Amino acid sequence: MNQRINPESPLLLFALLAGSSLTVMSGAAVSPAMPAITAAFADEPMADFLTRLVLTMPALFIALCAPLGGLLVDRVGRKPVIVVALTLYGLSGTVGLYTDSLTVLLASRALLGVAVGGLMTACTTLIGDCYQGVRRSQVLGLQASSAAIGGVVFLLGGGLLTELSWRGPFTLYLAAFVLLPITLIALRQAPVYTPAQRAEAAARGDQQRPAxxxxxxxxxxxxxxxxxxxxxxxxxxxxxxxxxxxxxxxxxxxxxxxxxxxxxxxxxxxxxxxxxxxxxxxxxxxxxxxxxxxxxxxxxxxxxxxxxxxxxxxxxxxxxxxxxxxxxxxxxxxxxxxxxxxxxxxxxxxxxxxxxxxxxxxxxxxxxxxxxxxxxxxxxxxxxxxxxxxxxxxxxxxxxxxxxxx
The missing domain is CATH 1.20.1250.20 (MFS general substrate transporter like domains)
Structure with missing residues (x-):
């Protein structure tokens, strides 16, 4: 592993917890704006049904694309997936700020689901790489706790921004671009496992498939x-x-x-x-x-x-x-x-x-x-x-x- 790594870095822990918290925002941020979004696209055919997909579309695509994200995490690496997922998260999440097309908005919500599937999988996998045993259990608890708290914050924030416009809650997705440079710095201290190290783990018998x-x-x-x-x-x-x-x-x-x-x-x-x-x-x-x-x-x-x-x-x-x-x-x-x-x-x-x-x-x-x-x-x-x-x-x-x- 790189000699500069420091899994106990507070900055790295913050980046992993913050990245995990963003996954909750995929639905929580826009939930208070749903009636306003439906009203904004009232002239669209099947508007009542299609606008509800703005809320549920990310969850479906997270579930569908998470396995692909897991494959990329193992093949390409944890860090590249986190960086690409954060970028896609910010780009797709903010589409609601400017689009007037319900079709484009729904497509962006699907891409947001792809991003969240990769981000959540990569962050949790990297927690497994960085921490062991009881310390890992503590960090996983913090991950779930920060996500729960983030859900409340994003829900309240989305509600307040909805008072300005139905587009208001989509500004919250800009948080990904704020987190991106912090994450790039923090990931320098995370472990990187090379093919040689995977081969060494296999030789030790660490590669046994679970039941x-x-x-x-x-x-x-x-x-x-x-x-x-x-x-x-x-x-x-x-x-x-x-x-x-x-x-x-x-x-x-x-x-x-x-x-x-x-x-x-x-x-x-x-x-x-x-x-x-x-x-x-x-x-x-x-x-x-x-x-x-x-x-x-x-x-x-x-x-x-x-x-x-x-x-x-x-x-x-x-x-x-x-x-x-x-x-x-x-x-x-x-x-x-x-x-x-x-x-x-x-x-x-x-x-x-x-x-x-x-x-x-x-x-x-x-x-x-x-x-x-x-x-x-x-x-x-x-x-x-x-x-x-x-x-x-x-x-x-x-x-x-x-x-x-x-």
Whole structure:
């Protein structure tokens, strides 16, 4: 490796966390502007449907293109993918500032998804390269925590800028160009693995492929977990209306409880990782989702709703760093990008599919019934994780503390 590397560089850590936070902005920034965007393109055929794709298009293309990003991360390198992805992010994200074409806007949102898929995969893979064991778990927790906080900041910023114009929130994507020079400097201190080093890792036996069943199981947990989590922002405002709480501001404040709890759990993830095996943390995330959705479905007033939201937020704070830590631990050096790309794809595919899965169930059972049904599904997943993981050889995180294992 280059002798100038310093994985513990605060600037490098900042660049990785900031780059990861930008991925949340793909949808959060423009969400408050959706009614205004629909009004701006009201003369377009199928405007109501097509303008909604402005919000969902990035998630679909992130899921579709993340595997390609993972392949490039392994073949070309982590640094080039981050730099190109940041540049494409800024260029595509700001198209809404000047275009008057809905078709061009939708195409730019698809390109934004391509950029986010590469950026998220490369940043997480580089975290796996730079940090090991307990320190890695801490950084992955910080990554999830910063993304959660960033989501709130970008949502609020998008709302304020929407007051100026529907184009206003698209200025937030200029943040990529601010971050780009900082990242270029920071990446000089990141490790670079050459073909010779990959060959050396292979000779040591570090290149053993992880079991396909493990990968599929972890990807499925990410997809299901995110799909269940996104039932809350999609359906909670309607559930509050059903209970007589009509204020949109109240719905926004209630959802912030979700995000704050996710950020707190992620921030303290290192301490949890030291005390509990990965399978217990993963199972706990689904037990928490089950409890939270069940409380929201059974609630007759705001206190129980808020309690349920805190459970669901805590679940998200456990789910993302646990899946990524588990994948990075079992991924060989030469396959880290491709293996992490599956987590990125599952994360955003769950977001994209959530409305398609939840809305029909709401039509069949009503809002309360849908929340209770999804609670039961999460409970089944939690039990399956517990049973299947215990049949294998669970990783003991205490060995990381003593040996610094990856």
């Amino acid at each position: 396909m069943a493990s990968l599929i199981g972890l990807y499925a947990c990410m997809l299901l977990g995110m799909g269940l989590f996104y039932v809350v922002p999609l359906q909670l405002p309607y559930r509050l209306h059903e209970l007589g709480y009509m204020s949109g501001a109240l719905a926004g404040a209630a959802l912030s409880v979700n995000t704050v709890c996710a950020a707190i759990l992620s921030f303290s993830y290192r301490q949890l990782y030291l005390r509990f095996p990965e399978w217990q943390l993963l199972a706990a995330s689904f037990f928490a989702i089950a409890g939270g959705l069940g409380l929201i479905g059974a609630a007759e007033g705001l206190p129980l709703i808020l309690t349920g939201l805190s459970f669901v937020g805590a679940a998200l704070g456990l789910l993302i760093p646990t899946v990524n830590q588990w994948l990075l631990r079992i991924a060989p050096l030469s396959m880290r990008g491709r293996i992490i790309s599956g987590s990125t794809a599952g994360l955003f595919l769950g977001q994209f599919l959530s409305p398609f899965l939840s809305q029909p169930l709401v039509g069949l059972t009503g809002l309360a019934g849908a929340f209770l049904a999804f609670s039961a599904l999460a409970l089944v997943v939690a039990v399956l994780v517990t049973v299947l993981a215990r049949r294998g050889r669970p990783h003991d995180p205490r060995t990381d503390a003593t040996r610094g294992a990856s």
